[in-house]
Amino acid sequence: MNFDNIDWEAMWREECSRGPWKEGAAAKDLWDKRAPRFNKGVKRQNDDTDGEKHDYISKMLQRIRVQPDWTVLDIGCGPGTLGIPLAKKAKSVTGLDVSPEMLRFLGENAEKNGLDNVNCVNASWQDTFAGDLIEPHDVIVASRSLMGAEVKNALIAIDGLARRSVYVTFPVIHLSLDWDAYEAIGRGRKKHPSYIYILNMLYQMNIQANLELLESEVRFEFASVEDAMEQTGWRTGQMSDEEGGKLRGFFEDMFASQTEPPFVHNGRSLWALVWWEKGERRDLS
Numbered sequence: 001m002n003f004d005n006i007d008w009e010a011m012w013r014e015e016c017s018r019g020p021w022k023e024g025a026a027a028k029d030l031w032d033k034r035a036p037r038f039n040k041g042v043k044r045q046n047d048d049t050d051g052e053k054h055d056y057i058s059k060m061l062q063r064i065r066v067q068p069d070w071t072v073l074d075i076g077c078g079p080g081t082l083g084i085p086l087a088k089k090a091k092s093v094t095g096l097d098v099s100p101e102m103l104r105f106l107g108e109n110a111e112k113n114g115l116d117n118v119n120c121v122n123a124s125w126q127d128t129f130a131g132d133l134i135e136p137h138d139v140i141v142a143s144r145s146l147m148g149a150e151v152k153n154a155l156i157a158i159d160g161l162a163r164r165s166v167y168v169t170f171p172v173i174h175l176s177l178d179w180d181a182y183e184a185i186g187r188g189r190k191k192h193p194s195y196i197y198i199l200n201m202l203y204q205m206n207i208q209a210n211l212e213l214l215e216s217e218v219r220f221e222f223a224s225v226e227d228a229m230e231q232t233g234w235r236t237g238q239m240s241d242e243e244g245g246k247l248r249g250f251f252e253d254m255f256a257s258q259t260e261p262p263f264v265h266n267g268r269s270l271w272a273l274v275w276w277e278k279g280e281r282r283d284l285s
Ligand SMILES: C[S@@+](CC[C@H](N)C(=O)[O-])C[C@H]1O[C@@H](n2cnc3c(N)ncnc32)[C@H](O)[C@@H]1O
Pocket: 023, 024, 025, 027, 031, 032, 041, 075, 076, 077, 078, 079, 081, 082, 096, 097, 098, 099, 102, 123, 124, 125, 126, 142, 143, 144, 145, 148
């Protein structure tokens, strides 16, 4: 067996096919629905009154290097969790997202922050990279948005479009809560397709990427058990009545010691940050 002949992409695709999530344009409605909750993350950049907490964003912002004359492409930008703070430091940010609702929040957030250098592209990255819709940018960021069978095509396209550097992140543990919820409904422990396939695909593309595991504290607030079920349910996909009953019991037990809403979950998530700079490459094959 030879390392170069291992088909990491096929393994990645196989794992993706087992996941419950929708991909590409088909995911639009799901993300539209999630947009208000994600928008709270942008609010938190300027406002500490919100009780929820995720320090992933600040950790990412410490690592993404931009200069005032650089352009940034933010793939799966959401409401601008990274894009808005980056636009304050860069020449411009192009936010690409499949969800019109996320982009509506991005536009609002740009306006609230007095930014006129934020552009929106409403498309899936799958469709974008299949065509020729995007011009090169200095820095390309795809934060928590590249899960999908077509990831290798995306990595090739992203590397081709980046003039200086690329930052992409993938879940290792999305939320400890998810794992426990999966176990509670009898589906075993949920795992995401591993970032190790990504590193190996890049290696075979002659890209020596850096890896950093970012541990992030998360603090979620849920208005009710139903709210918690909905926030978890979108990741489990369709549940049977029996599974739904078990999930309800799981949250009722979890919140039993909290007398009134909002019900709080404190946990940790772990993300793989894979990043590389463009430059001369030595063919290692
Ligand atoms: C988990 S959120 C991440 C948002 C932001 N990048 C962050 O890290 O906070 C995923 C985002 O990717 C977008 N998205 C999901 N699939 C996509 C696709 N195939 N093409 C473009 N955007 C996509 C969603 O609409 C959502 O805004």
